[in-house]
Amino acid sequence: MSPDRIVQSALLLSLALFVVGVVGVFLRRNVITVFMCVELMLNAVNLSFVAFSRALGTLDAQVLVFFVLTVAAAEAAVGLAIIIAIHRHRDTLDLDAFNLMKW
Amino acid sequence: MDFIYGLLPADLPTWVRVLGAGIACAVIGVTAMALGPLLYVYAETKVAGFMQDRIGPKRVGPHGLLQTVADAVKLLFKEAIYPAGADKKLFILAPCLVVVGAFLSFVVLPFGSRMQAVDLNIGLFYVVAVSSLSTVGLIMAGWASNNKYALFGAMRSAAQIVSYEIPAMMSLLTIVMIVGSLSLQEVVWAQQGGLQSWFLFRFFPIMPVVAIVFFTAGLAECNRAPFDIPEAESELVAGFHTEYSGFFFAMFFMAEYTEMLVISAVTSVLFLGGWWAPHPALQQIGSVGLGPFWLIAKAWFLMFVMMWLRWTLPRLRVDQLMYVAWKVLLPIGLTLVVLVGGLVLWFPDGFAWDGWVGWPLTLALFGFLFVVMQRAIRWSRKRAVEMAA
Amino acid sequence: MNAEAAVFYVLAAITVGSAAVVVLARSLIYSAFALLFTFVGVAGLYLLLGADFLAATQLLIYVGGILVLLLFGVMLTHKLYDLDLRSEVTQFLPGVIVSIGLFAVLALTAWRTDWAGGDGRAPAATTREIGQLFMGRYLLPFEAASILLLVALMGAAMIVRRKRSA
Numbered sequence: 001m002s003p004d005r006i007v008q009s010a011l012l013l014s015l016a017l018f019v020v021g022v023v024g025v026f027l028r029r030n031v032i033t034v035f036m037c038v039e040l041m042l043n044a045v046n047l048s049f050v051a052f053s054r055a056l057g058t059l060d061a062q063v064l065v066f067f068v069l070t071v072a073a074a075e076a077a078v079g080l081a082i083i084i085a086i087h088r089h090r091d092t093l094d095l096d097a098f099n100l101m102k103w
Numbered sequence: 104m105d106f107i108y109g110l111l112p113a114d115l116p117t118w119v120r121v122l123g124a125g126i127a128c129a130v131i132g133v134t135a136m137a138l139g140p141l142l143y144v145y146a147e148t149k150v151a152g153f154m155q156d157r158i159g160p161k162r163v164g165p166h167g168l169l170q171t172v173a174d175a176v177k178l179l180f181k182e183a184i185y186p187a188g189a190d191k192k193l194f195i196l197a198p199c200l201v202v203v204g205a206f207l208s209f210v211v212l213p214f215g216s217r218m219q220a221v222d223l224n225i226g227l228f229y230v231v232a233v234s235s236l237s238t239v240g241l242i243m244a245g246w247a248s249n250n251k252y253a254l255f256g257a258m259r260s261a262a263q264i265v266s267y268e269i270p271a272m273m274s275l276l277t278i279v280m281i282v283g284s285l286s287l288q289e290v291v292w293a294q295q296g297g298l299q300s301w302f303l304f305r306f307f308p309i310m311p312v313v314a315i316v317f318f319t320a321g322l323a324e325c326n327r328a329p330f331d332i333p334e335a336e337s338e339l340v341a342g343f344h345t346e347y348s349g350f351f352f353a354m355f356f357m358a359e360y361t362e363m364l365v366i367s368a369v370t371s372v373l374f375l376g377g378w379w380a381p382h383p384a385l386q387q388i389g390s391v392g393l394g395p396f397w398l399i400a401k402a403w404f405l406m407f408v409m410m411w412l413r414w415t416l417p418r419l420r421v422d423q424l425m426y427v428a429w430k431v432l433l434p435i436g437l438t439l440v441v442l443v444g445g446l447v448l449w450f451p452d453g454f455a456w457d458g459w460v461g462w463p464l465t466l467a468l469f470g471f472l473f474v475v476m477q478r479a480i481r482w483s484r485k486r487a488v489e490m491a492a
Numbered sequence: 493m494n495a496e497a498a499v500f501y502v503l504a505a506i507t508v509g510s511a512a513v514v515v516l517a518r519s520l521i522y523s524a525f526a527l528l529f530t531f532v533g534v535a536g537l538y539l540l541l542g543a544d545f546l547a548a549t550q551l552l553i554y555v556g557g558i559l560v561l562l563l564f565g566v567m568l569t570h571k572l573y574d575l576d577l578r579s580e581v582t583q584f585l586p587g588v589i590v591s592i593g594l595f596a597v598l599a600l601t602a603w604r605t606d607w608a609g610g611d612g613r614a615p616a617a618t619t620r621e622i623g624q625l626f627m628g629r630y631l632l633p634f635e636a637a638s639i640l641l642l643v644a645l646m647g648a649a650m651i652v653r654r655k656r657s658a
Contacts, residue, residue, distance in 0.1 A: 059621050080648075232552040
């Protein structure tokens with residue numbers, strides 16, 4: 001594969017991964033599944049960053065990936081804590097059931 | 104690999120020869136590693152017997168040497184039972200994941216200056232990263248078994264591995280700061296020049312602490328006593344592998360002993376000079392390098408220490424386990440990172456007394472322990488004779 | 493087709509295939525375990541693109557950290573030995589239409605653009621350079637990220653802790 005071909009292919013792949021994540025967020029009503037789909041989308045974005053890093057020949061994009069990883073880790077910790085706390089109160093994981101703040 | 108490459112007929116295309124040589128090497132290596140546990144289990148039973156003043160296996164073969172072979176054959180012929188309500192696909196996948204996670208670390212272990220599968224420039228980091236695969240395997244095993252004890256064991260095990268990974272990383276960091284590289288080969292090269300330049304004896308009172316933190320955390324990561332809460336027989340039957348029998352159980356067993364070997368080998372690479380001999384004169388006999396011999400000897404010695412600890416210390420309670428990880432090892436590890444970071448800046452060549460204080464003291468300690476042990480054995484023998492009389 | 497392309501297609505199949513399983517699996521636990529293969533596949537792609545340090549980080553953080561955390565979440569929010577962790581699939585049609593539209597637009601952008609910007613070769617050794625970037629140009633974001641992690645740690649502990657009965 002020529003260099004720009006592989007960058008293009010990686011970008012298309014990351015797009016596919018991102019869209020799969022989006023489909024998941026649309027289709028599933030379970031909080032934890034939605035959470036996993038968000039992780040998929042973050043992974044897709046990371047993959048595109050790495051592809052950009054390869055295309056440009058610099059490492060700044062890879063440094064950005066580390067920040068995304070940090071945010072993903074923080075999000076996993078706090079998000080799951082919130083999910084578990086809500087589960088204790090409402091005894092369900094269905095997103096449509098969490099409508100207390102809905103106007 | 105070059106040797107096998109040369110054996111293959113030269114009229115084959117290059118990629119066939121490379122692939123063939125690679126596969127042959129992999130098969131030889133994996134077989135050697137898979138057969139290792141036979142030896143280690145035998146050693147473990149013998150050590151256990153010695154510690155408890157028993158004889159250990161002696162019926163099958165001379166000195167019971169074939170006992171583990173017999174056990175392995177029994178396990179292989181045993182029917183693999185799938186518990187009712189178990190998830191069969193995940194049930195089979197789980198032991199495979201655990202074994203893969205354990206074996207992948209061998210890729211970067213340096214057995215000699217040229218005996219290494221790949222010298223990754225992220226070697227140390229790779230070892231840590233790969234070991235996280237088996238964590239997921241353990242949870243999968245616990246969940247797929249459809250057994251609450253298995254699930255509890257798996258959850259405990261995962262929590263334990265995730266917690267102890269942090270102090271282990273901290274102690275790895277100190278080594279990385281001293282060497283300035285993540286490559287295991289470079290870590291070994293930085294310890295050139297015999298016993299006195301091993302990292303265990305660098306910055307004398309400090310690096311031994313690092314080594315102890317790393318070894319303790321490693322012990323906990325392979326779920327060995329005194330950190331064997333995940334498979335505490337008295338509480339959880341057998342932890343995550345309660346429901347496994349036959350070949351799959353053998354796989355878990357293999358993974359456990361392989362992981363022990365990996366932790367021991369990594370510890371000897373980091374602190375005990377890897378494939379360097381204790382004295383430069385012992386590095387080779389004639390033209391035959393003894394590198395692999397020294398690394399394996401050191402790793403086996405550390406495995407003996409693991410067995411020794413297992414049969415000496417009582418098991419920790421769950422809360423004590425977490426206490427040790429988060430309130431003892433982690434603060435010590437953080438302090439060491441800061442301390443060693445400063446020392447590397449101020450004393451790039453180590454302390455003035457590094458060459459002649461650390462190793463005599465350590466040897467003296469071992470000599471002392473040996474004498475104490477000998478006396479204890481003599482005393483217990485004498486007492487046994489008295490009791491019998 | 494050369495070796496690089498073959499490896500790429502295998503990894504791509506693993507990644508997208510297991511991602512599809514994550515979305516479509518009937519049982520939550522299957523989604524979680526399928527996520528493992530997605531993460532490993534992405535790590536492999538990083539390696540292929542020459543980001544070796546990042547690949548190891550991906551394994552360590554996503555597989556060893558986030559996935560384990562997720563599995564804990566799944567197990568803590570369901571009855572422990574309940575094999576049937578179903579969740580419903582809803583809003584099928586609008587979701588699929590929007591997703592296909594999104595994919596079409598983004599794919600067109602990626603395809604039309606000329607990516608031959610740099611020399612196109614993977615940077616040789618990444619670890620040292622990434623470290624220098626962190627300690628140099630990105631020092632402030634790096635420190636901010638560490639504070640973010642600390643806050644997340646404390647926040648998560650705060651949220652999950654049961655209230656002590658006074």
